[in-house]
Each structure stands twice: as structure tokens, then as C-alpha cells.
Amino acid sequence: MSEPTHLRVLLRDWLYAIRTPAALCDEAPEPSALSIWDPIHLGVDEHSHPVRVTLAYRNMLLAGEPGAGKSVGLNLPVGHAALSTDCDLWLFDGKLVELGLWRTCAERFIGPDLDDAITACQDLQAEMDRRYDLLDAQRRRKITPGDAAHGFRPVVGVFDEVAYYSATVGTKTQRETFSVLVRDLVARGRAAGIIVIAATQRPSSDIIPTSLRDLFGYRWAFRCTTDSSSDIVLGAGWATRGHTAAAIAPEDKGVGLLLAEGGEPRRIKSAYLSDEQVYALADRAAALRAGSTP
Numbered sequence: 314m315s316e317p318t319h320l321r322v323l324l325r326d327w328l329y330a331i332r333t334p335a336a337l338c339d340e341a342p343e344p345s346a347l348s349i350w351d352p353i354h355l356g357v358d359e360h361s362h363p364v365r366v367t368l369a370y371r372n373m374l375l376a377g378e379p380g381a382g383k384s385v386g387l388n389l390p391v392g393h394a395a396l397s398t399d400c401d402l403w404l405f406d407g408k409l410v411e412l413g414l415w416r417t418c419a420e421r422f423i424g425p426d427l428d429d430a431i432t433a434c435q436d437l438q439a440e441m442d443r444r445y446d447l448l449d450a451q452r453r454r455k456i457t458p459g460d461a462a463h464g465f466r467p468v469v470g471v472f473d474e475v476a477y478y479s480a481t482v483g484t485k486t487q488r489e490t491f492s493v494l495v496r497d498l499v500a501r502g503r504a505a506g507i508i509v510i511a512a513t514q515r516p517s518s519d520i521i522p523t524s525l526r527d528l529f530g531y532r533w534a535f536r537c538t539t540d541s542s543s544d545i546v547l548g549a550g551w552a553t554r555g556h557t558a559a560a561i562a563p564e565d566k567g568v569g570l571l572l573a574e575g576g577e578p579r580r581i582k583s584a585y586l587s588d589e590q591v592y593a594l595a596d597r598a599a600a601l602r603a604g605s606t607p
């Protein structure tokens with residue numbers, strides 16, 4: 314049964330009410346540093362309530378058709394992480410121009426070279442193993458905020474178009490090496506403070522096999538062309554229960570279904586940062602980070 318027209322219009326209007334927290338606004342008077350342990354603002358839900366998620370000990374997958382709003386959505390956790398002087402940012406961007414705006418805030422920035430991407434993932438894996446050895450030696454299970462003082466900062470690894478590295482460039486062996494590394498980071502990284510955020514415009518089972526998808530605590534499905542590709546992002550069965558990103562209108566850029574561990578998918582509209590705002594935030598974050606380096 315379809316909703317009455319006035320309700321649909323109202324819902325749509327609410328979705329378009331973009332609320333950006335002061336800390337992520339150009340006009341914020343004196344931006345202080347954020348923390349990666351704090352909730353991250355992503356946008357608003359259908360009731361105009363802010364939607365915020367905590368990334369610590371979690372990974373996030375964003376997927377949907379080209380132009381659906383993934384890179385804009387990605388700017389929100391990346392912006393928050395950039396302003397969080399208690400984490401490191403490793404950015405992987407085959408196109409250079411999406412995450413490139415945050416380059417000055419990144420400890421590592423990896424462009425289109427697949428060998429570079431593999432080396433960076435191996436370095437991250439080695440760091441993860443080092444942390445597990447130390448945790449084990451200290452009879453502890455996971456990194457906590459207090460560990461920053463001992464050099465254990467959370468690392469946020471962000472991939473804009475993970476399929477570029479895992480399915481497009483290089484040789485089959487290189488692509489497989491990359492995919493195995495990413496899977497290991499997503500599977501084992503959380504307790505070691507390694508947070509993976511990956512976006513892809515190819516919501517298909519070869520790019521996001523079920524076993525990998527299930528490791529992402531947050532799944533954000535932007536517009537997909539079919540119910541089955543929406544289910545590949547969110548999980549099998551959601552489309553038949555009425556939650557399908559194929560129902561998002563093509564003109565509804567930035568609208569997506571967000572599934573957080575254990576919950577139901579929520580229809581949300583991502584906050585929007587213009588390029589000017591991103592540059593202003595990146596400059597500010599770079600200055601904050603320079604100040605925080607001992």
C-alpha cells in the first residue's frame with residue numbers, strides 16, 4: 314500500500330533538512346579537535362533527527378551506483394577523523410581527486426598505483442600484528458583511548474572505490490594480494506584500533522562477498538539498481554522486508570539506507586559539505602594536527 318502523497322512530500326522535505334554540527338561547519342568560531350572515540354555526524358533521518366555513529370571498533374561499507382552520494386558521504390567520517398587529533402588517517406584514492414582534498418591531513422596518501430596500495434596495506438597489517446603482540450604481552454584484549462599516550466593511536470584506513478584496486482588495475486595476483494590484505498584488516502583490525510571505511514560503486518558479490526560484507530558493522534547503501542545489489546550491501550532478506558536501496562529515486566542524491574549492527578536499516582540523508590567547506594576543514598585539521606605532533 315502506498316503512502317498518502319502529503320506524507321511522502323513531508324518525508325522528503327525532512328530528508329532534505331541538512332544539519333551539520335558546528336564542529337564540521339565553516340562558520341564554527343574556534344574549532345577544537347574532535348575525537349575518533351566520539352560519535353560521527355552522518356546526516357538526518359526521516360524524522361529530521363541527527364544520525365551519528367561511533368566508529369571505534371567498527372568498520373563501515375558504503376556502496377551504491379555512480380553518482381548516488383558515496384564520496385560525499387565518505388567526507389563525513391573522513392572529516393571527523395581528520396579533525397580528530399587522536400587518530401591517524403590513511404587514504405587510498407585511485408582517482409586522487411575524491412579524498413585528495415584531505416591529503417594534507419593524512420599520514421599516508423595512496424594514489425592509483427596498486428603496488429603502493431599493497432605496500433601500505435602490508436604496513437598496516439604489520440602495525441596491527443605489532444599491536445596484537447603488545448596487547449597479548451599485556452594480557453589485554455583491545456586498544457583504548459588511554460593508549461594514545463603510548464603511541465597506540467587508532468588508524469582510519471579509507472578506500473574510495475575499493476574495486477579500483479581489487480578488481481580493475483594490475484595483475485590478477487596483485488589484485489588478489491590486495492583483497493586478502495583488506496579482508497585481514499577488516500576481519501582483525503578492530504580491537505587493534507584499525508578502522509576500515511570502504512566505498513564501492515560495484516555492489517556485486519565478486520566485489521563484496523557475503524563473508525566480507527558481514528565484517529562491516531555499518532553498511533550504508535546508497536541508490537542501487539536492483540533489490541539484489543541492495544541486499545549485497547545490507548544483507549540477504551532486507552529487500553523482501555521492505556528495505557531496499559533500489560527504491561531510492563535517482564534524483565535523491567545522498568539518500569541511503571544505513572544499517573548499524575543489530576538494527577534495522579534506516580533511511581537517512583547525508584550531510585553535505587561543499588568543496589570549499591572541505592578545503593576549509595582540511596586546512597583547519599592540518600593545522601590542528603601539526604600542533605598536536607610532539
Ligand SMILES: Nc1ncnc2c1ncn2[C@@H]1O[C@H](COP(=O)(O)OP(=O)(O)O)[C@@H](O)[C@H]1O
Binds near residue numbers: 377381514582583
Ligand atoms: N547529501 C547530499 N546533498 C546534496 N547533494 C548531494 C549529496 N550527496 C551527493 N550529492 C550530489 O550528488 C553528486 C554525486 O555524489 P558523489 O558522492 O560524488 O557520488 P558517488 O561517489 O556515489 O559517485 C555530488 O556531486 C552532489 O552534487
Ligand SMILES: [Mg+2]
Binds near residue numbers: 383384385411473
Ligand atoms: Mg565517488
